[in-house]
Amino acid sequence: MWSYEKRLQYPVNIKQPNPRLAQVIMSQFGGPDGELAASQRYLSQRYSTKNKKVAAILTDIGTEELAHMEMVCAIVHQLTRDLTPQQIVESGFEKYYVDHTLALWPQSAGGIPFNSCFFQSKGDPITDLVEDMAAEQKARTTYDNILRLVHDQDVCDPIKFLRKREIIHFQRFGEALRIIQDELDRKNFYAINPDFAADQCK
Amino acid sequence: MDNREKLFACITATSFVLDDLRLFLDTHPTDREALAHWEKLQKVRNEAVEEYTKCYGPINSYDVDVNNKWAWIEEPWPWEGRC
Numbered sequence: 150m151w152s153y154e155k156r157l158q159y160p161v162n163i164k165q166p167n168p169r170l171a172q173v174i175m176s177q178f179g180g181p182d183g184e185l186a187a188s189q190r191y192l193s194q195r196y197s198t199k200n201k202k203v204a205a206i207l208t209d210i211g212t213e214e215l216a217h218m219e220m221v222c223a224i225v226h227q228l229t230r231d232l233t234p235q236q237i238v239e240s241g242f243e244k245y246y247v248d249h250t251l252a253l254w255p256q257s258a259g260g261i262p263f264n265s266c267f268f269q270s271k272g273d274p275i276t277d278l279v280e281d282m283a284a285e286q287k288a289r290t291t292y293d294n295i296l297r298l299v300h301d302q303d304v305c306d307p308i309k310f311l312r313k314r315e316i317i318h319f320q321r322f323g324e325a326l327r328i329i330q331d332e333l334d335r336k337n338f339y340a341i342n343p344d345f346a347a348d349q350c351k
Numbered sequence: 352m353d354n355r356e357k358l359f360a361c362i363t364a365t366s367f368v369l370d371d372l373r374l375f376l377d378t379h380p381t382d383r384e385a386l387a388h389w390e391k392l393q394k395v396r397n398e399a400v401e402e403y404t405k406c407y408g409p410i411n412s413y414d415v416d417v418n419n420k421w422a423w424i425e426e427p428w429p430w431e432g433r434c
Contacts, residue, residue, distance in 0.1 A: 152411060152412075152413065153412065154366075155409070155410050155426065155428065155429055156366075157363075157429045158363075161430070161432060162433050163432060202380070205377040206374065206377040209373050209374055209377055219430065223429065223432070227432050317371065317374065318374075321374045321377070328378065
């Protein structure tokens with residue numbers, strides 16, 4: 150069960166529209182390393198994990214990713230609010246506009262639609278947590294790439310906040326992986342799936 | 352900054368500290384310093400949310416005070432920004 154709070158995790162107040170930048174930033178909504186993929190990755194993976202700490206971290210980071218998705222969408226929305234047809238054509242936003250007007254739709258900056266193949270839910274906490282750590286780094290790189298293109302402080306500020314959260318999440322997933330590995334049977338040094346048929350490894 | 356903005360900024364800041372502490376406590380559930388910090392911030396946040404809800408409207412729909420109207424839809428949605 151989730152309960153909506155009518156506030157953003159970190160404020161987004163953009164005064165200057167910039168549809169060209171919006172088209173880049175929307176990748177962090179529906180792109181391969183975006184917040185939608187992140188939230189669904191962790192919230193899908195949590196059901197099969199038997200470790201209570203790992204179930205908690207997947208639930209709570211997955212939930213925070215939903216709030217990050219909302220922030221990215223708020224940025225894209227505010228960058229494309231009240232555009233004129235002339236601004237749309239001049240900024241190259243017309244290819245998105247023709248299908249979605251000024252609505253939010255999950256796709257990458259290059260126009261590739263959101264796809265659940267952007268993430269895995271493998272039912273093995275070691276496999277999943279290693280993927281989760283990589284995912285946080287990929288998202289951090291994407292925010293670094295975005296920051297090189299942004300000159301508006303109103304946009305820079307929330308993007309920097311999101312970038313820092315990727316680093317924290319990477320740290321927490323690293324701890325979760327260590328917790329799982331510490332609890333493994335000593336003989337399971339290849340770290341074979343502790344959540345399924347663990348007896349076979351003993 | 353008027354009182355409403357101050358209160359909202361307090362909710363944003365204290366909520367964020369709790370968001371961050373929540374993740375830390377998931378992997379360090381017995382850390383005394385983190386637990387004490389949680390307890391302190393939780394109280395500040397609860398008071399700020401209560402006062403904001405009473406004066407300016409609900410942040411969470413469970414807290415809507417139905418006084419012949421549905422206040423949940425009245426205040427702007429968060430993605431609209433404040434400019």
